[in-house]
Amino acid sequence: MNATIRQTSAFAIVSVVSGVLGWTLMPLLGCIVAVITGHLGRAEIRRQPELYQGDGLAVIGLVLGYIGIALAVLAVAAFVLFFGGLAWLGSQH
Template identity: 55%
Template sequence: MQSPVRQTSGTAIFSLVAGVLGWTLLPFLGSLAAIVSGHMARSQIRRAPDRLDGDGLAIAGLVLGWASVIIAVLSVIAIVVFFGGLAAILAFLGQQHY
């Protein structure tokens, strides 16, 4: 008896491709698309595990998307802290001359 052939989820493939695009050509939009489509793909795969495959692709897209978002947020925080600290130092030095 043959087992039914499981088809790879197109949404999972899209999630992986969008995750790669989030690191290369479309930094914010690609990452956002990877996160949304990755969650959608995992939900579809969980609802039809006998029909759909590709959970690993969806997870890879999710990891790429979230990693890009986290690095972007940490970069913005680092820039704000650096320039805020620089402004505070300059303000402190400017007050000492009076």
């Protein structure tokens, strides 16, 4: 038997770790790193599938990153709308 041993892509591992950190300790920075390294990991795995594995890890990192970024954008929008509305109400009197 001539079985080749594939290693897990380092980018995929960094993507998952950054995605988790993006939800806990480093909210926006971790999510951005998760998205970037997730795409890099998937590209690396697609280019050399005989050497690398871990596509699922890269996808998990991408999902965590994109959802974290979307929630951050929604939070900023809610903050601006809320305090912008309060400022507008205050200027009416």
